Amino acid sequence: MLSEQTRRWQELDARHHFHPFTTHKELAEKGARIITRAEGCYVWDSEGHKILDGMAGLWCTQIGHGRERLARIAHDQIRQLDYYNAFFQCATPPAVELAAKLAQLLPPGMDRFHFVNSGSEANDTVIKSVWYYWNLMGKPEKKHFISRTLGYHGVGVGSASLTGMRFMHEPFDLPLPRFHHIGNPYPWIEGRGKDPAAFGLEAARWLEEKILELGPENVAAFVAEPIQGAGGVIIPPETYWPEVQRICRQYDVLLVSDEVICGFGRTGSWWGHETMGFEPDIVSMAKGLSSGYVPIAAVAFGRRVGDVIFAGEKEYAHGVTYAGHPVCAAIALENIRIMEEEGLGTRASGPIGAYFRERLTTLADHPLVGEVRTKGLLACVELCKDKATGELFQPVGKVGLVCRDLCVENGLVMRAIRDGMVLSPPLIVTEEQIDEIVTKART
Numbered sequence: 001m002l003s004e005q006t007r008r009w010q011e012l013d014a015r016h017h018f019h020p021f022t023t024h025k026e027l028a029e030k031g032a033r034i035i036t037r038a039e040g041c042y043v044w045d046s047e048g049h050k051i052l053d054g055m056a057g058l059w060c061t062q063i064g065h066g067r068e069r070l071a072r073i074a075h076d077q078i079r080q081l082d083y084y085n086a087f088f089q090c091a092t093p094p095a096v097e098l099a100a101k102l103a104q105l106l107p108p109g110m111d112r113f114h115f116v117n118s119g120s121e122a123n124d125t126v127i128k129s130v131w132y133y134w135n136l137m138g139k140p141e142k143k144h145f146i147s148r149t150l151g152y153h154g155v156g157v158g159s160a161s162l163t164g165m166r167f168m169h170e171p172f173d174l175p176l177p178r179f180h181h182i183g184n185p186y187p188w189i190e191g192r193g194k195d196p197a198a199f200g201l202e203a204a205r206w207l208e209e210k211i212l213e214l215g216p217e218n219v220a221a222f223v224a225e226p227i228q229g230a231g232g233v234i235i236p237p238e239t240y241w242p243e244v245q246r247i248c249r250q251y252d253v254l255l256v257s258d259e260v261i262c263g264f265g266r267t268g269s270w271w272g273h274e275t276m277g278f279e280p281d282i283v284s285m286a287k288g289l290s291s292g293y294v295p296i297a298a299v300a301f302g303r304r305v306g307d308v309i310f311a312g313e314k315e316y317a318h319g320v321t322y323a324g325h326p327v328c329a330a331i332a333l334e335n336i337r338i339m340e341e342e343g344l345g346t347r348a349s350g351p352i353g354a355y356f357r358e359r360l361t362t363l364a365d366h367p368l369v370g371e372v373r374t375k376g377l378l379a380c381v382e383l384c385k386d387k388a389t390g391e392l393f394q395p396v397g398k399v400g401l402v403c404r405d406l407c408v409e410n411g412l413v414m415r416a417i418r419d420g421m422v423l424s425p426p427l428i429v430t431e432e433q434i435d436e437i438v439t440k441a442r443t
């Protein structure tokens with residue numbers, strides 16, 4: 001029996017609240033779970049249930065929930081300067097300091113930043129900046145983007161066109177023209193039964209084939225996540241990224257690393273491209289930048305594109321009201337300071353990442369589990385109908401949703417992507433909490 005307060009919130013929610021990625025009829029029948037409090041790796045709902053946040057919110061709460069220091073910084077910054085913009089030749093100290101800090105964390109030369117509010121806006125900024133760049137370079141025909149069918153890059157009209165999932169395109173008449181999608185370096189599905197190294201090269205060559213089909217003179221950039229998150233924690237074979245980089249260089253195609261999930265220590269180094277071994281021209285970031293405490297995102301430009309844009313005589317006629325918002329930038333800076341002090345940028349590649357892998361791998365003997373894969377503190381446990389053959393459940397995705405709901409009943413947030421059960425806990429997760437994840441996931 002739910003409390004009166006919960007019922008009231010659920011009724012108001014059902015009547016007035018238009019949720020992201022939700023079938024509202026289904027939600028109205030079930031009623032939303034109302035989350036009211038969070039601390040460390042746990043959240044509590046309005047009925048007092050304590051739930052282990054195995055997804056770090058939505059892949060973002062790197063430093064865990066409820067840090068006093070961030071509350072204090074927000075308070076102090078609001079008292080000092082609540083808001084000013086970066087238009088009309090103005091800047092604020094937190095935005096400038098944050099840009100300089102990010103330049104220290106990224107490889108040399110990747111040192112110019114445009115701030116926005118979300119990952120979607122970051123990737124829309126990527127699209128426009130790349131088009132702007134090729135116009136300045138006198139190659140206005142170089143406008144086509146290539147990304148992947150299970151790549152997720154956001155929901156803006158441009159970023160949703162980069163996103164590859166068809167169910168996100170069809171209801172909205174997307175993608176826009178000039179956006180193209182290739183297959184994924186996904187050994188569990190697309191590389192079934194193949195040698196991983198050979199499959200990595202094969203998957204990279206799909207990019208080359210697409211570039212040749214479109215004509216290299218027409219292709220602006222390849223945009224991809226180092227490890228695909230919302231696509232199902234797809235970890236490419238080691239051969240994939242070096243070959244992708246070689247192909248991009250050969251055909252003069254910009255390489256954009258979408259690090260909205262993989263940035264800020266998630267894969268074991270500060271950046272996913274570091275973990276996977278490639279050098280992008282542009283990096284987009286969000287989520288872990290502020291550990292999700294406030295909305296802030298950024299695009300980092302390496303010298304090749306950054307120098308051209310900075311040298312441009314024409315106005316860079318793009319930017320949002322809250323670009324480099326001083327409160328959000330101050331919180332992001334403090335978040336990064338905490339990450340540095342606690343070694344969270346690389347913690348996932350140390351003993352805790354190894355423990356996470358070791359303990360999750362014990363789930364492989366479960367009759368429903370076909371594969372367990374992890375990188376840093378990212379994981380996917382693939383469920384299937386027949387372990388021996390890897391035959392999937394039909395329709396794909398139904399069993400995953402049942403398991404997701406069972407996990408929440410057990411006090412664990414795991415996300416279902418098709419029939420893959422995905423984890424991305426806060427980077428402060430302890431061994432005991434990893435044990436708790438495994439126990440709750442199994443039962």
Ligand code: PLP
Nearest residue numbers: 118119120152153154258260261
């Ligand atoms: N890019 C990637 C890789 C993402 O995972 C996401 C969100 O999950 C986005 C972009 C979009 O970010 P946002 O939801 O902040 O717009």
